[in-house]
Amino acid sequence: MLKVIGGVKVFNKGTINEKVALRGVNLEMDKGEFITVIGSNGAGKSTLLNVIAGNLILDQGQVIVDDKDLTNKSDHQRANLISRVFQDPLQGTAASMTIAENLVLALKRGSRLGLGIGVKAARRKKFQEALSILNLGLEDRLDDKVGLLSGGQRQALTLIMATLQKPKVLLLDEHTAALDPKTAQNIIEITQKLVKRHELTTLMVTHDLDHAIELGTRTIMMNNGNIILDVKGEEREGMTIDDLLDKFTKVSGHRLTNDRILLAQ
Amino acid sequence: MNISVFLSSVEQGLVYAIMALGVYLTFRILDFPDLTVDGSFPLGAAVAAKLIYSGWNPVVAIILALLAGILAGTLTGILNTKLKITGLLSGILTMTALYSINLRIMGRANISLLGKNKIFNLLTSLGISEKASTFIFFFVVVLIVKLLIDWFLKTELGLALRATGDNKQMVRSLGVNTDLTVILGLGLSNGLVALAGALVAQHQGFTDVKMGIGMIIIGLASVIIGEAIVRNKTIKWATLGVVLGSVIYRLVITIALRMRLNPNDLKLITAILVIGALGAPAIKEQFSFKRLQGGAK
Numbered sequence: 001m002l003k004v005i006g007g008v009k010v011f012n013k014g015t016i017n018e019k020v021a022l023r024g025v026n027l028e029m030d031k032g033e034f035i036t037v038i039g040s041n042g043a044g045k046s047t048l049l050n051v052i053a054g055n056l057i058l059d060q061g062q063v064i065v066d067d068k069d070l071t072n073k074s075d076h077q078r079a080n081l082i083s084r085v086f087q088d089p090l091q092g093t094a095a096s097m098t099i100a101e102n103l104v105l106a107l108k109r110g111s112r113l114g115l116g117i118g119v120k121a122a123r124r125k126k127f128q129e130a131l132s133i134l135n136l137g138l139e140d141r142l143d144d145k146v147g148l149l150s151g152g153q154r155q156a157l158t159l160i161m162a163t164l165q166k167p168k169v170l171l172l173d174e175h176t177a178a179l180d181p182k183t184a185q186n187i188i189e190i191t192q193k194l195v196k197r198h199e200l201t202t203l204m205v206t207h208d209l210d211h212a213i214e215l216g217t218r219t220i221m222m223n224n225g226n227i228i229l230d231v232k233g234e235e236r237e238g239m240t241i242d243d244l245l246d247k248f249t250k251v252s253g254h255r256l257t258n259d260r261i262l263l264a265q
Numbered sequence: 266m267n268i269s270v271f272l273s274s275v276e277q278g279l280v281y282a283i284m285a286l287g288v289y290l291t292f293r294i295l296d297f298p299d300l301t302v303d304g305s306f307p308l309g310a311a312v313a314a315k316l317i318y319s320g321w322n323p324v325v326a327i328i329l330a331l332l333a334g335i336l337a338g339t340l341t342g343i344l345n346t347k348l349k350i351t352g353l354l355s356g357i358l359t360m361t362a363l364y365s366i367n368l369r370i371m372g373r374a375n376i377s378l379l380g381k382n383k384i385f386n387l388l389t390s391l392g393i394s395e396k397a398s399t400f401i402f403f404f405v406v407v408l409i410v411k412l413l414i415d416w417f418l419k420t421e422l423g424l425a426l427r428a429t430g431d432n433k434q435m436v437r438s439l440g441v442n443t444d445l446t447v448i449l450g451l452g453l454s455n456g457l458v459a460l461a462g463a464l465v466a467q468h469q470g471f472t473d474v475k476m477g478i479g480m481i482i483i484g485l486a487s488v489i490i491g492e493a494i495v496r497n498k499t500i501k502w503a504t505l506g507v508v509l510g511s512v513i514y515r516l517v518i519t520i521a522l523r524m525r526l527n528p529n530d531l532k533l534i535t536a537i538l539v540i541g542a543l544g545a546p547a548i549k550e551q552f553s554f555k556r557l558q559g560g561a562k
């Protein structure tokens with residue numbers, strides 16, 4: 001399904017600010033897998049998602065989805081295969097446009113746009129149906145500007161937009177980090193619901209270790225541009241946060257301290 | 266101000282409204298500060314004037330002027346998206362190049378169209394007076410342009426254009442090539458601006474290569490006046506606001522001139538008007554900040 005082979009990404013190459021963000025990352029993901037990604041700040045998690053989505057192009061290595069080599073395709077050329085939700089709720093939607101108008105663009109993800117009216121009656125129905133699973137009442141607010149919504153509502157809408165046209169891979173980058181705990185929990189539940197309903201292959205970065213082991217089918221940990229831990233199946237079942245941190249210490253040779261992972265516990 | 270002076274400035278407002286709608290498309294919808302306008306306006310005028318002067322049908326002349334404007338906007342778009350030149354500079358480059366191109370097209374600095382066939386006299390054959398015919402023509406053309414913009418911005422492509430101006434990264438992640446939407450927006454906008462230039466050339470009966478100077482500021486002033494009087498931000502109201510803004514701008518100018526204002530000061534006054542409108546929020550903020558500080562003492 002998704003393969004990253006020998007992925008290397010270097011920022012500011014050849015300058016004193018040179019920073020190797022990915023050091024030959026290999027990741028193979030099966031259809032239907034739900035991977036949670038953890039790692040301290042600067043580990044390269046967002047960079048990994050960025051090279052998969054095409055916001056960044058790999059310096060070395062390959063990105064392959066369903067046997068299609070996407071390595072050198074730009075973000076908008078991959079949009080028919082990959083959808084994405086960012087940390088910042090403002091990033092995933094257009095504030096000056098209505099909920100329905102945003103959803104039209106999501107519905108047409110990766111396909112040709114025409115000169116037909118965007119918000120058509122049949123589509124409104126489809127949008128209402130899709131929004132109703134949120135239980136936020138957004139289905140009755142199709143013509144409200146998205147700028148009127150709260151951060152949590154916007155993130156929920158972004159999730160619906162990301163899944164309205166079923167993507168091959170769904171990328172979530174700390175998509176609850178900017179929300180208050182209660183809203184974050186709500187968004188996590190919505191995420192679970194959507195992943196299950198559409199049987200989505202999902203890669204979710206999170207700073208919340210509880211979420212990391214409770215959600216999904218597999219967990220990887222990144223450190224300094226490498227994937228240093230990859231657990232699934234039996235090994236993963238019954239795992240506690242302490243087990244995870246112990247494993248991290250063993251593999252990386254140092255304890256996780258003073259970073260968001262610990263703070264988030 | 267008597268009724269005929271009033272009507273004639275409303276009429277001028279309508280002609281320039283087409284240009285202002287173009288400016289609205291770039292500045293407000295696409296969030297692109299496009300200075301091509303100062304060059305594409307006289308470009309439209311030059312193309313139309315040259316063709317009409319050479320005996321072409323005015324309708325054909327105007328269509329070709331519109332196409333020339335689309336081309337100019339496309340060039341600015343390509344400079345910005347493909348060559349990665351900033352938006353502001355891309356527009357200035359095209360505008361500068363157009364000055365020479367406009368001179369080339371006209372063959373001299375100005376062309377008089379006195380006595381030539383004009384597009385808005387089409388209705389006179391129906392027995393309508395020339396004055397009425399002109400007014401009706403511009404009213405209908407502006408209405409059509411306004412409705413076309415309203416419609417286009419609701420189509421799928423139009424939505425992508427609006428989203429490009431709002432949140433580029435988001436539309437890209439949804440598969441839209443924003444380079445193309447930016448180029449499209451600039452093309453459409455400058456097509457309208459050139460159309461306005463072509464109509465103004467016929468309306469005033471002559472074309473001058475310098476007639477575009479300060480055009481962008483007049484367009485912006487119209488957009489801003491429109492936003493001040495029509496608070497509703499939905500597209501159809503906003504475009505109506507732009508048209509009204511353009512008409513009000515002309516009325517204000519007419520009144521100012523009647524009060525013996527020196528015409529040479531017009532651009533200065535327009536610039537001050539726009540500075541005032543754009544700067545008002547910042548000035549307000551500073552003012553209330555000072556008051557807060559004063560109150561705390």
Ligand SMILES: Nc1ncnc2c1ncn2[C@@H]1O[C@H](COP(=O)(O)OP(=O)(O)O)[C@@H](O)[C@H]1O
Nearest residue numbers: 011019021039040041042043044045046047048
């Ligand atoms: N655009 C960029 N330019 C320069 N350095 C960057 C850029 N993006 C990320 N980095 C650096 O690459 C490393 C990995 O960053 P990132 O993938 O954002 O980490 P994470 O998401 O795991 O916190 C960090 O050291 C970061 O400073």
Ligand SMILES: [Mg+2]
Nearest residue numbers: 045046047174
């Ligand atoms: Mg990150």
